[in-house]
Amino acid sequence: MNRIARDFPPNSEAGFISLIQSSQSLHHLKQIHALVLRLHLFFSSIPISTQLLSSSSRLHSIPFSLSLFRLSPCPSPSLFNALIRALSDHSLPFLALSHFALMFNSSLRPGRLAFPFALKSAAALSQPSLAFSLHAAASKASLDLDSFVRTSLADMYVKLGFLDCALNVFDETPAWHLAGNVLLWNVVLNGLCRDGDVERARELFDVMPERSVASWNSLVHGLLKRGDLDAAVELFEGMPERNVVSWTTMVVGLSRNGDNQRAVWMFDRMLENGVRGNEFTVAAALSACARMGALESGLRVHEYALANGFRENGAVGTALVDMYSKCGKIECASEVFDRMERRDVLTWTAMIMGWAIHGHWRKAFQCFEDMKCARVKPDDGVFLAVLMACVHSGKVEKGLELFDSMRFYYQIEPTMKHYTCIVDLLGRAGRLEEALEFMKAMPVEPDFVLWGALFSACRVHKNIEMAELAAENLLRLKPSHSGGYVFLSNMYSSARRWDDAEKVRTTMKDQSVGKSPGWSYIEVRGQTHCFYAGDQSHPQSNEIHNRLEELVLRAKEQGYEPDTECVLHDIEDEDKEDSLECHSEKLALAFGLISTANGEEIRIVKNLRVCGDCHSLMKVASLICGREIILRDNKRFHHFNSGVCSCGDYW
DNA sequence: CTAGGGTTAG
Numbered sequence: 001m002n003r004i005a006r007d008f009p010p011n012s013e014a015g016f017i018s019l020i021q022s023s024q025s026l027h028h029l030k031q032i033h034a035l036v037l038r039l040h041l042f043f044s045s046i047p048i049s050t051q052l053l054s055s056s057s058r059l060h061s062i063p064f065s066l067s068l069f070r071l072s073p074c075p076s077p078s079l080f081n082a083l084i085r086a087l088s089d090h091s092l093p094f095l096a097l098s099h100f101a102l103m104f105n106s107s108l109r110p111g112r113l114a115f116p117f118a119l120k121s122a123a124a125l126s127q128p129s130l131a132f133s134l135h136a137a138a139s140k141a142s143l144d145l146d147s148f149v150r151t152s153l154a155d156m157y158v159k160l161g162f163l164d165c166a167l168n169v170f171d172e173t174p175a176w177h178l179a180g181n182v183l184l185w186n187v188v189l190n191g192l193c194r195d196g197d198v199e200r201a202r203e204l205f206d207v208m209p210e211r212s213v214a215s216w217n218s219l220v221h222g223l224l225k226r227g228d229l230d231a232a233v234e235l236f237e238g239m240p241e242r243n244v245v246s247w248t249t250m251v252v253g254l255s256r257n258g259d260n261q262r263a264v265w266m267f268d269r270m271l272e273n274g275v276r277g278n279e280f281t282v283a284a285a286l287s288a289c290a291r292m293g294a295l296e297s298g299l300r301v302h303e304y305a306l307a308n309g310f311r312e313n314g315a316v317g318t319a320l321v322d323m324y325s326k327c328g329k330i331e332c333a334s335e336v337f338d339r340m341e342r343r344d345v346l347t348w349t350a351m352i353m354g355w356a357i358h359g360h361w362r363k364a365f366q367c368f369e370d371m372k373c374a375r376v377k378p379d380d381g382v383f384l385a386v387l388m389a390c391v392h393s394g395k396v397e398k399g400l401e402l403f404d405s406m407r408f409y410y411q412i413e414p415t416m417k418h419y420t421c422i423v424d425l426l427g428r429a430g431r432l433e434e435a436l437e438f439m440k441a442m443p444v445e446p447d448f449v450l451w452g453a454l455f456s457a458c459r460v461h462k463n464i465e466m467a468e469l470a471a472e473n474l475l476r477l478k479p480s481h482s483g484g485y486v487f488l489s490n491m492y493s494s495a496r497r498w499d500d501a502e503k504v505r506t507t508m509k510d511q512s513v514g515k516s517p518g519w520s521y522i523e524v525r526g527q528t529h530c531f532y533a534g535d536q537s538h539p540q541s542n543e544i545h546n547r548l549e550e551l552v553l554r555a556k557e558q559g560y561e562p563d564t565e566c567v568l569h570d571i572e573d574e575d576k577e578d579s580l581e582c583h584s585e586k587l588a589l590a591f592g593l594i595s596t597a598n599g600e601e602i603r604i605v606k607n608l609r610v611c612g613d614c615h616s617l618m619k620v621a622s623l624i625c626g627r628e629i630i631l632r633d634n635k636r637f638h639h640f641n642s643g644v645c646s647c648g649d650y651w
Numbered sequence: 652c653t654a655g656g657g658t659t660a661g
Contacts, residue, residue, distance in 0.1 A: 116652055151652045186653040193654095214654035221655070245655045252656065280656035287657065315657035322658065349658045381659045388660075417660035424661070452661045609661095635661080 009035055013045055020051045026061045033068075050078045057086030069099075077103075081113040084121075093121035097130070104137070112143050116152035123159035131156055147177060151184045158191035166191050179209050186214050193222030213243050220246065224253025242273075248281045255288035261528075263288035264297050276308070279316050286319035293605035293632050295327035296523050312339055318347045325354030328603050328630040328637060343374065349381045356389035357636040359646045364389035365398075380412050387421040391428065392636055394650050399425045420450045427457025428650075432466055448477040464495055520584035520606040524595050531587040538591070548590035555620040563613040585614050585631060593625060601628040609633045609651075619643050 010016045016036065023029045033052055049072060056064040065086045072079055080103045087096035100118040103110050110118065115138050122130045135153060138144045144153065150173055157166035170178075170188045178184065185208050192201035198219070205211070205219050216239045223232035236242070236250055247270040254263035267285040270277060277285070282305045289298035302320060310316050317340045324333035337343070337351045348371040355364035368386050372378065383406045390399030403422055406412045419442055426435035435454060439446050446454075451473040458467035471488040492501035521530040529538065538544060552560075585606050592602035610618075610633045622629050623643035631638040639646035 120652080148652060153652095155652060181652095183653050190654065212653075217654040219654095243654085248655045250655095278656085283657045284655085318657045320657095344657095346658045351658095353658070379659095384659050391660090415660085420660045449661045454661095456661070 009039065013048060016045075016048055017051050020048070020055050023055055023059070026056065026059050026064060029055055029059060029061075030064070046076045046078055050076070050082050053079060053082040053086065057082070057089060060090070062086065062090050062092065075108075077108045077111060077114075080108060080110070081117075084110075084114050085117045088117040088121050088124075091124065093124040096121040097125070109141060111141075112146045112148055115143055115146075115149050119149075119152040119156040123156040126160060128160055128162070131160055131162075145174075145177070147181045147184065150177075151181065151187055154184055154187045154191070158187060158194065163191050163195050182208070182210050182212050182215070185209075186212060186218065189215055190218040193218045193225070196222075196226065198222040198226055198228070213239070213241055213246065217243075217245050217249055221249050221253065224249065224257065227257055229254065229257055229259060242275070244270075244275055244278055244281060247275055247277070248284055251281060251284040251288060255284065255291060258291075260288040260292040260294070264292075264294070264301075267301070271304070277304075279310055279314060282310055283315040283319035286316070286323045290319070290323040290326040293327050293521075293603070294523060294528065295329065295603060296526050298323040298327055311341075312336055313342055314344075317343075318350050321347060321354065322350040325350070325357065326632070328632060328639075330354055330358045330360070330637075343371075343376070345371075345376050345379050345382060348376055349379075349385050352382065352385040353388060356385055356392055358639070359392055359636065359648070361389045361393035361395055378406075378410055378412075380406075380415060380418070383410075383412065384417055384421060387418065387425070391421055391425045392647070392651070394429055396425055396429045396431065416444065416447055416450065419444075419446070420453050423450055424453045424457070427454055428460065430457075430461045432457060432461060432463050436466065446473070448474060451477065459490065459494065462494065518584050518606065518608045520588040520604050522588045522592050522602070522604050524592070529588070529591055531584045531591070533584050534582040535584065535587055538587075540591070540594070543594055544587055544590045547594050548586055551590060551593070551621060551625075552617070554624050555617055558620050558624060560616055560620045563611075563616065583611065583614050585610060586617065589618065589621060589629065592629075593621075593627075599626060601630060603630045603632075605632045607634055609635060610638065615645065615649075615651075619645055 010019055016032070020029070020032055023032060029052065036048060036052075049068065053065050053068045056062075056068060065083060069075060069079060069083045080099065084096050084099050084103070087093075087099065097118060100110060100114060100121075103114060115134070119131070119134055119138075122134055134156075135144075138149055138153070143149045150169060154166045154169040157163070157169065166188060170184065173181075173184065185204070189201050189204050189208075192198070192204065201219055201222050205215060208215060216235065220232050220236050220239075223235065232250070232253060236246065239246060247266060250266045251263045251270075254260070254266060264285060267277070267281065267288070270281070282301060285301045286298060289295075289301060302323075305312075305316055305320075312320060317336060320336045321333045324330070324336060333351065333354045337347070340347065348367065352364050352367045352371075355361070355367060364386060368378075368382070371382070383402065386402055387399055390396070390402065399422065403414070403418065406418070407414060419439075422438060423435045426432070426438060432454075435457065439450070439454065451470050455467055455470035455474060458464070458470055475488070489501045492498070517532050519530055519532050521528050523529075531538065535541070536545075552562075585604055588604045588606075589602065592604065596602060610631060615638065618629050618631060618638070618640045620643060621627070622640035629638075629640040631640065636647065636651060638651070
């Protein structure tokens with residue numbers, strides 16, 4: 001206290017500057033400003049006004065920055081620079097550039113400190129013509145030899161997608177200049193990785209005079225983006241140092257490539273290495289748990305987040321909503337959602353999608369209405385989520401209405417995903433002709449996924465002619481994809497056209513197309529147990545099979561009849577009766593029954609759609625075992641309780 | 652002036 005009293009108010013310019021730099025609130029800053037004005041001390045001092053402006057930007061008060069600028073009767077170059085930087089830092093590229101123009105047209109020409117932020121703003125506005133003009137202006141002012149300016153130029157071109165221009169900037173940089181500018185190397189390296197040219201990036205990486213963590217991070221990201229997991233992991237393991245970005249890159253990359261188990265493991269390893277995650281690392285880890293349906297891991301990450309002061313907001317909040325909903329805990333998702341203070345369009349999408357996959361269409365619609373009341377502007381993703389709610393509950397008219405309002409009222413251009421949703425919506429409801437007509441009227445060529453949606457609808461509603469058409473297109477679009485063959489073969493089997501089914505099977509074997517195996521997994525006390533169809537590799541295999549047999553016997557007493565048609569769909573299994581009993585979800589269920597306490601809920605995650613037979617067995621099992629069974633298939637959730645399923649047998 | 656980042660159809 002004493003010390004402050006003695007030095008206050010400062011009696012030198014330097015004293016004021018350090019006071020300004022240490023200010024921790026806007027209020028404090030304004031008091032200092034008032035003092036400067038009142039004491040008529042240094043009020044026209046360039047360093048003091050510049051420092052005031054920079055500090056107001058640091059404290060995120062752009063209005064105050066602007067008024068400081070306007071108050072200045074004769075703005076100095078450094079005040080201009082500080083303002084342009086402040087505006088650029090706060091994503092106000094248009095304002096930044098208009099002040100840059102003001103400076104440019106005054107007698108004060110922008111210097112090496114103003115250009116970089118103007119270039120960044122031009123990139124943010126994605127205005128190529130502006131970018132080229134700025135480049136020319138920098139050359140004319142002979143500033144393009146400055147390393148700060150050159151790096152910004154290259155970065156601007158990368159962000160605008162003009163990789164060639166960025167490479168030109170790089171190539172035309174004198175060697176002596178390049179040697180000491182890691183940042184320029186990194187910018188180009190990153191540009192190459194973003195463009196998918198990892199080979200060239202690697203070459204550049206190998207000859208770099210000096211590398212920073214960012215160089216490694218870029219290359220790791222490039223490899224992950226390409227799906228080259230092994231190479232990425234190898235590079236990552238060989239890094240001389242890793243920071244939070246490195247770890248986040250790995251968690252996200254592994255998860256996006258389907259290796260969620262390893263993604264969560266990476267997150268744990270990061271913590272073991274004493275690196276503190278940020279909100280995005282936490283969100284990425286939660287996302288990996290969500291994709292796996294691993295509730296126990298998800299809960300652990302949630303605990304970490306709470307213990308480390310991450311608010312249930314923004315990316316973390318959204319990821320939590322998504323994690324709980326994809327792990328079967330829709331009520332928990334809803335609780336987190338209600339607790340959140342700010343919800344953006346992604347948060348609403350995650351919540352609506354949650355209600356949709358759990359079959360609560362009313363909740364999904366209500367949520368959509370609430371979102372509009374909260375004045376959050378719907379985007380294409382939200383419509384996808386609401387459409388999904390319609391698909392999973394057979395609300396055909398409502399879905400078509402939504403689709404039209406999206407296009408005509410909200411002026412949102414539908415994507416292939418939306419078209420697929422509509423075809424799925426019509427198809428599932430048995431309105432196949434309409435679905436096909438809809439496809440013909442689409443402005444774009446249907447893709448593999450869309451034909452797949454039509455095909456499954458044909459199978460459910462046993463329309464062989466249309467199914468053949470769909471199958472032809474599936475095979476045309478992806479000859480190597482096993483799905484097309486499996487679909488086709490299944491269809492012939494269902495129609496008892498054994499010869500045709502056999503023909504397809506032979507073609508499949510000739511071209512050595514593999515079928516992706518079905519698996520299910522269940523988490524029991526922090527351990528995950530994965531089962532394949534007909535799996536006998538589990539140490540408790542005998543017990544599991546016995547428990548399953550017993551269950552089937554008791555289920556039959558309750559009127560359960562094995563549905564052999566499902567077996568026919570499993571073209572690789574020769575022995576019908578056996579295979580029916582060995583679907584992976586049944587094994588997971590039996591294991592769940594013997595390894596959890598009576599009455600405890602059983603959560604199973606499956607990578608394919610649940611078959612009709614397993615679905616009926618699950619229903620009966622929930623009744624005779626008095627358990628809630630929560631099954632996530634690759635589309636949605638089935639909550640089995642007292643003999644009924646939440647999907648209402650519509651899936 | 653550099654690296655990573657939450658939701659989304661079959």
